Amino acid sequence: MDLLSQIGCRDWEEAGRKMHEFASELFPICRSITGDGIRQTLAMIGDRIPLEISSVPSGTEVFDWTVPKEWNIRDAFIQDARGQRVVDFRNCNLHVLNYSVPVHSTMPLEELRKHLFTIPEHHDWIPYRTSYYKPEWGFCLSHRQLESLRDGDYSVRIDSSLEDGRLNYGECYLRGRSSDEVLISVHACHPSLANDNLSGVVVSAFLAKALSGQELHYSYRFLFIPGTIGAITWLARNQERVQRIRHGLVLTCVGDSGGFHYKRSRRGDAEIDRAVAHVLRHCGESSEMLEFSPYGYDERQYCSPGFNLPVGCLMRSVWGSFPEYHTSADNLDFIKPQQLARTLRVCADTIDVLENNRRYVNQSPFCEPQLGKRGLYPSTGGAGLADALSARLWVLNLSDGQHSLLDIGERSGLPFSSIKEAADTLLAGGLLALSPERAEHSSDTA
Numbered sequence: 001m002d003l004l005s006q007i008g009c010r011d012w013e014e015a016g017r018k019m020h021e022f023a024s025e026l027f028p029i030c031r032s033i034t035g036d037g038i039r040q041t042l043a044m045i046g047d048r049i050p051l052e053i054s055s056v057p058s059g060t061e062v063f064d065w066t067v068p069k070e071w072n073i074r075d076a077f078i079q080d081a082r083g084q085r086v087v088d089f090r091n092c093n094l095h096v097l098n099y100s101v102p103v104h105s106t107m108p109l110e111e112l113r114k115h116l117f118t119i120p121e122h123h124d125w126i127p128y129r130t131s132y133y134k135p136e137w138g139f140c141l142s143h144r145q146l147e148s149l150r151d152g153d154y155s156v157r158i159d160s161s162l163e164d165g166r167l168n169y170g171e172c173y174l175r176g177r178s179s180d181e182v183l184i185s186v187h188a189c190h191p192s193l194a195n196d197n198l199s200g201v202v203v204s205a206f207l208a209k210a211l212s213g214q215e216l217h218y219s220y221r222f223l224f225i226p227g228t229i230g231a232i233t234w235l236a237r238n239q240e241r242v243q244r245i246r247h248g249l250v251l252t253c254v255g256d257s258g259g260f261h262y263k264r265s266r267r268g269d270a271e272i273d274r275a276v277a278h279v280l281r282h283c284g285e286s287s288e289m290l291e292f293s294p295y296g297y298d299e300r301q302y303c304s305p306g307f308n309l310p311v312g313c314l315m316r317s318v319w320g321s322f323p324e325y326h327t328s329a330d331n332l333d334f335i336k337p338q339q340l341a342r343t344l345r346v347c348a349d350t351i352d353v354l355e356n357n358r359r360y361v362n363q364s365p366f367c368e369p370q371l372g373k374r375g376l377y378p379s380t381g382g383a384g385l386a387d388a389l390s391a392r393l394w395v396l397n398l399s400d401g402q403h404s405l406l407d408i409g410e411r412s413g414l415p416f417s418s419i420k421e422a423a424d425t426l427l428a429g430g431l432l433a434l435s436p437e438r439a440e441h442s443s444d445t446a
């Protein structure tokens with residue numbers, strides 16, 4: 001697949017740069033699970049890929065949850081007795097406890113302290129805190145800022161609103177030959193945080209752009225949603241169609257300098273789990289496989305027992321495990337263009353596996369066919385040729401209609417791309433025939 005030209009890039013380096021630029025454009029917006037911030041974010045994604053935006057009214061019941069009131073914020077500050085803003089939302093949107101109810105009051109420092117959050121271990125970092133489902137107000141500030149506050153009265157103002165409104169999410173649907181779907185889901189509800197939130201958003205948006213206009217077997221559904229409540233809402237409104245989802249990935253924290261981590265689906269051995277494991281083994285970076293657990297991001301909802309969808313979670317550093325997580329240090333310097341590009345590549349390679357994971361039947365299964373007389377035996381030496389021969393021999397041997405190309409890749413230790421190339425060559429040379437069924441059962445009804 002010619003993915004790079006589809007996103008208007010000459011090479012992966014340029015793709016990384018462009019993704020980082022898009023993250024920089026989205027970074028200043030004060031997002032939350034509802035409100036103008038996420039709407040503006042969805043509109044900016046919609047400028048790049050076809051995006052259908054859904055609106056769900058506050059108060060809508062979604063399984064055991066209720067869509068909350070819509071939160072918007074205009075300004076917030078703590079002002080000292082001289083009228084100086086000592087904490088100012090305009091400098092950093094993390095300063096306000098996300099979903100704070102409005103407040104306009106004057107109080108002594110002692111009372112104000114109950115509403116202040118800091119990270120004592122990191123003096124200059126501002127924490128990111130939320131209170132979506134409990135009416136609360138508060139400020140997040142650096143510990144250094146807190147220590148500089150003298151006793152006395154402070155004027156406190158949070159100019160926010162929490163009213164009946166809407167929850168919004170965006171969907172980009174790319175139709176393939178089959179109505180079976182691949183789901184890619186990212187949360188887009190965090191304010192100025194880069195790795196947790198924006199890295200997944202930009203990689204997903206670029207992946208959608210790269211796939212649009214390609215000849216695809218599967219249909220692809222990209223979701224840009226508020227975390228937890230967004231996934232729950234989407235699942236509640238699409239309960240009938242989720243069985244079409246054959247493979248799925250949640251992308252989060254995919255731009256930092258760490259190696260890859262992949263959390264398997266609840267099923268543990270879904271084709272997506274095997275495909276990602278295979279791609280990561282050959283990606284040239286360190287990677288670790290993690291078993292499913294019921295904490296994390298929206299894979300929790302997709303993998304809840306009623307759905308049990310084959311959805312895993314691709315990360316670099318694992319959420320919650322790096323000190324910058326949910327702090328102002330998760331900024332645009334924390335995510336690297338090169339890392340975003342490599343993640344995009346891993347996603348594209350995984351999709352390549354899913355799209356092409358077919359079974360073949362050797363048409364000359366009694367002893368080895370003579371490759372030389374068909375011009376299929378590499379005539380000169382070299383490591384590349386040895387691998388090419390090895391891939392052809394593996395494909396011929398295991399193409400009995402039972403083994404998929406991914407099975408052959410796993411068993412041979414060769415990358416999927418080599419196995420696929422060998423299968424293409426042998427198919428063209430008349431030694432293979434396509435097995436009528438795809439590797440996994442599917443319903444081609446589109």
Ligand SMILES: [Zn+2]
Pocket residue numbers: 190196326
């Ligand atoms: Zn988060």
